Amino acid sequence: MRVGLGWYLFAAGCMAGIKLAAALLHRLLTGAWPRFGETSWLLMALAIVPSTWVQAGEEVGWRGYALPGLAARMGLARASVLLGVIWAAWHLPLFFWPQSDTYGQSFPVYLLQVTALSVAMAWLYWRSGGSLLLVMLMHAAVNNTKDIVPSAVPGATDPFSLHSSLVAWLSVGLLWVLATYLLFQMRGAQLDSPRRESAEPLRDSRTGT
Numbered sequence: 001m002r003v004g005l006g007w008y009l010f011a012a013g014c015m016a017g018i019k020l021a022a023a024l025l026h027r028l029l030t031g032a033w034p035r036f037g038e039t040s041w042l043l044m045a046l047a048i049v050p051s052t053w054v055q056a057g058e059e060v061g062w063r064g065y066a067l068p069g070l071a072a073r074m075g076l077a078r079a080s081v082l083l084g085v086i087w088a089a090w091h092l093p094l095f096f097w098p099q100s101d102t103y104g105q106s107f108p109v110y111l112l113q114v115t116a117l118s119v120a121m122a123w124l125y126w127r128s129g130g131s132l133l134l135v136m137l138m139h140a141a142v143n144n145t146k147d148i149v150p151s152a153v154p155g156a157t158d159p160f161s162l163h164s165s166l167v168a169w170l171s172v173g174l175l176w177v178l179a180t181y182l183l184f185q186m187r188g189a190q191l192d193s194p195r196r197e198s199a200e201p202l203r204d205s206r207t208g209t
Contacts, residue, residue, distance in 0.1 A: 003128045011124060011138035012048065015117075016145040018178070022170035023149045034167045037147040044144045051140035052133075062087060062118075063125045063135045068191050076126060077119075077186040084118025085111065095159035104156040106164040109172060116175035117142060123182040126191060 026034045062083060070079035088111040094100040095107050102110065121135045128134050151168035 003131055003134065007124065007128050007131070007134055008137065011134045012141045014120060014138060014178075015142040016148055018171055018174050019146065019149040019167075021174055022167050025170050025174075026149075026166055030166070034149055034165075037150050039147065041148070044148070047144045048137070048140045051144055052137045055136040055139040055143075056132075059132055059136045059139055063121060064132050067122055067125065071122075071191050075186075076122060076189040076191060077183045080119045080122030080183070080186065081115055083122070084115030087118055088114040092159075101152065104159060105152055106156070106161050106168070107159045108162055109151075109164045109168050112172045113168075113175055116172065116179040119179040119182050119186075120175075123186055126186065126189060130191065 023034050023036070026032070066086070067076075067079055067083055070083060073079070074082070088107075091102070091110070091114075092107060094102050095105060095110070097103055121138055124138060125131065125135050149167055149171075151165050151171060153163065153165050153168075156163070
């Protein structure tokens with residue numbers, strides 16, 4: 001199914017937008033900008049292209065297989081939350097691996113972040129008519145743009161601590177504002193519901209907006 005440019009922009013830019021909004025809130029709350037990442041934005045954007053195809057294995061499993069099965073049993077909204085918890089737990093061993101960039105970081109904060117992202121990706125999958133390419137793109141974009149404004153706490157050693165950076169908590173809060181809105185849109189939805197037939201970019205068939 002053909003989808004509009006707006007869907008690609010949402011998939012590629014959602015995490016970057018969240019991180020930049022978190023940086024702005026940090027500035028408003030503290031009077032100082034947080035540390036920005038050293039990787040160039042151009043390099044991040046270029047890295048998304050090959051990285052999209054690397055995500056095929058995970059996304060075929062998460063959104064292509066697990067989400068439809070869970071949604072058939074409990075509805076899309078609840079399925080997206082449960083899948084987020086499972087998805088986060090899948091990565092838990094990386095919080096104990098010294099070579100990982102999540103080593104020692106707060107897993108509870110990561111769990112909240114990934115669950116909110118799972119909601120957004122389920123919504124994107126539903127509204128785009130089941131496009132695995134779009135969720136692959138969003139997964140790749142999250143991985144490559146999350147450090148526009150880094151959230152990691154240097155020297156962290158306790159993965160089960162709630163201690164994390166202000167940027168991390170602001171990012172989680174913003175993600176859940178978005179996720180709450182999308183969960184409201186998905187209330188009572190199934191993946192085979194009529195809404196999937198509309199792939200116009202970010203257009204609500206009920207209101208025409």
